[in-house]
Amino acid sequence: MSFGDPNNPYNQQPNQPPQGGQPGYGYPQQPGIPPQQGQPGYGYPQQGIPQQPGQPGYGYPQQQPGTLQANNGYINVPGLGTVQVATMGRRLGARLIDGVIICVVYAILSGIGLAGALGLAETAEECGSTLDPGYNACIEDASAGFLVTMLGIFALFALITLLYEWLMISFLGATVGKMALGLRVVKENTGRNPGLGGGFIRYIIPIVGALLCYIGTILVYLSPFFDNSGKLQGWHDRAAGTLVVKK
Template sequence: MDNKAELVPASAGKRLGAAVLDWLGPAVVLGIALGVGAAGITERRSNGFIVYDTGLLVLLGSIAVGLTLVYTLVLLGVEARSGNTIGNQLMGIRSADADGYAPGGGIVFLRGLITGGVLLLAILAAILLLVLGWFGLAVFILGPLFVLSVAWAVLVVVSNAWDKQGKLRGWHDKASKGLVFDVSAGRNPVKSGGIAGEYNFAPMDLPPVQQVASPVAMPAARNPVQQPGQPLQIPQPGGPVGGAPHAAPMPLHPTAPHNPNQWQPPVAAPPWTAPAGEPAPVSAHPDDDVERTQLRPGVQAAAPAVLRIRLDDGQNVEVGASLLIGRNPAAMAGESVEQLVPVSDPGRSISKTHLQLRREGDGVWVTDRNSTNGSAVTTPDGIQSRLVPGEAVFVRPGSTVQFGDRFFHLGQA
């Protein structure tokens, strides 16, 4: 696991370097194949028409295009599963989805389609000119198209340099909802729990746990210690168990004077019998009357723990009975809300009223208020689940809740 806990966006230079390393090989193969094939074109006249022999160009071009296609599929598959490519590995960067996990095939395909869109147009134009036999126009059409495709690809790859939100996303990243991180300078989210990270990556700076008085009363001593110089006291029926006061102390030898310095053997108490006509008392245990248990005087019940949320921008909020989180949260008509927590989001990835939190016991019920970009919960053990809009999910302390591009940790103090 990486020692660095921070996420660092990949710079435009590293992005461009990775793209060049990834596609330099296929570009060289295509260039050589097409160059050799074009040089092998011959022409001859037949029935007054000029006929071009393009067999070598078609053969070498088909082989080069086939190899490039296989290479592209393998590269996209590896990146979709791990966020890694040859160029990414050498430049120390990784691509990811909006949550910081492996990007998946959809994001990788859309990113590639946007980056190489003009190149695909140039390839289609080359095929059309080859089919129609307009070789005289090839230089005037294909040349500018290929130059334009390279310029467009470079511009898209480095477009994150103009992103006002910390140079985090390029044009293709915003369209595909993908991200690229510098794992040589920061944490690799793909291998360390996504953007939110494992719970150890972001400990919450919460107040220390408050000590409360124990509500459990200390049991009274059952066997009192005999004080030196005092006669041994033997409990009699009707004593503390029955509720009556203790009988007077019984001396060890009633007929002899008591010498405190001389040890006297204990005398067994005579068996007690109930007076005639009265039933013998039944021995009772203090726990038998469970309905009459009372809190010891002077001791207060333990107060419920304080729950706090800490947002990724450092904002720390104590959770009350209910609160709303969003860009500019507002309660619905007739809804009673105790707290409104506005969150700054220049990229507008979170909705105006994104989440509702309702305190209950030692956790909170979190509900996604039909947001645009959705929400997700990551438990302390790393299990992530997306929130279904309108359905409340119980979240315990130690969990992370992501909403749009932002997130907060739920802690207990």
Template sequence: MTTKLELAPASAGKRLGAAVLDWLGPFAVLATTFAIGIAGITQTRRNGFIVYDTGLLVLLGSIGLGVTVVYTFVLLGLEAKSGNTIGNQLMGIRSADSDGYAPGAGVVFVRGILTGGLLLLGSIVAVIFSALGLIGLLLWIALPLMFLGVVWAVLVVVSSAWDKNGKLRGWQDKAAKSLVFDVNAGRNPVTTGGIQGPYSFAPMDLPPVQPVASPVPSSQAPGVPHESKVQVPGQTTAAHASPAPAVQPSHDPNQWRPPSAPFAPTSAQAPSGSPSPAPAPAPSPAPPSTVIPQAPVAHAQAPAASPQPVTIAPQDTLAATAHPDDDVERTQMRPGVARAQAVLRIRIDDGQDVQLGGSVLLGRNPAPQPGEFVEQLLPVADPGRSISKTHLHLRVDGDGVWVTDRNSTNGSAVTTPDGLQTRLNPGEASFVRPGSTVHFGDRSFHLGQA
């Protein structure tokens, strides 16, 4: 199913055709009532004066004018709410405000007064002269004024033909700041999100767009088995990713050790048959301390069949040395050393260089969905309209960015530094690392670190 994305200004011919279809009925009513009323005028001579009986003209003219006024209000009210009228519907055009939405009462009123004000004035003058019996003024002023009103209305309607800006606006459009579009040749902005377009020009067979939250990656790196914990009496042992018969001691000099004391299990037994080291002199008395070894490294070799217990330290010492996230197996940081947060920037192909922070919506005119919170809205100029209004959702996470395509029309893709290109699935977040290029529509940006 194809979707019309471009906007097409209504031609002067279609504008005139719609106006004729809209006002042919009221004009016929006015012409008929005034013609019958004028034909029904009688004259009598009283006291040497000729007196004209215009009662029938006043009656019929008032009826015709009243019907026209009611019809005018109904028609203009319909146009104000939808940009549509009887003539617009038949000719395939729609009027709109300067943003492409339904014009509203103010815009329609200005357009109507400028277009048909002279004709309306002529009709009112004709009724007044008829009521006063001023037939001469009726024939020489009111009727010519109504004729000039018709000519003026035609000129105003077709004045867009002389607009140097692509025949986009007529005189009434410039005064009311309105636009008229051909919905048969292009998109109807009133029902598709205005001039900027809808949230996404996604094909109609796609499911409705739902708010997508980029997933939070696990602190465990891909391909690395989950850490194991030494069982401590009174505590639950964490699940092991894969069984191991024994854990070899680490010889890494940079391995973090608790600040309280070196690891020295008091009750660990050496394997059978192994020589026992000579006892060392006892240090000065100190409160017993608990040491929780860092997985996957252990500091004592023990048989796999039975994990060795360790001494439990006092509660205050344990609180000072244990990390509050030990229960979720989060790797502890070296005391006093904060992890440096990567500063990520994107360089768009139009020259924009933007530092990312938190979550970002990127597109031609990005806007969050109801209830959605984002920290940055990043509009990208796109005269060719190859990108959607809200095309991408970016969320900074550590040293990379989660990128989600928001069901855009022309899609998105990622090219990694080694040249591998992958198309993004709509609504699914993909993790992009610095050095990669993200393509969206005909545009692209490069992700780097500051």
């Protein structure tokens, strides 16, 4: 009669590890048998799987808003994604269309002013001769009326120009000329329309430049050529924080 191991009186079999050398809960990894590729187990970290190149994620910096893409004329704008910066040819073409519209409005107002001047001239002829007692007073009234008429026409023209450029850019992001050529003015940091503040700043800077015999205005409209960032921002765009892009 034989006796078993005194430490194992019931002759129990020792725990065996799973087949194939796979570690599990309570079973240590067998020496020299690595886990299968990509199969995590207890005590083994998940194998890292890198993301596809160019896909933003952990460890991959996202493209910052306002960043040009390889200077190819495209830019990343928040809210719009990747859009194309408007070329100077299109911008000058849009400005030309707007100029024609403004000239038509000016011609209409000038015609109204001329008709008023002719009416005042007829009134001056009715003042009589220089020997009449009320002649000087009549001529002064006619001259004052002509001056008021011309100043009123000029003020109305300036107001129409202001409202045309300011309000359309503020709320629509484009004038008629820009709409015709598929352009839009947006805020660089949001991609939205400039709003009243941005639209006014963008409008008033060229007007201030007109005080220098319009030389300043010409320089403002040509200033995108001087922008070495590739965004083609004019001085008025930089001050208003805007970009001109294609729709």
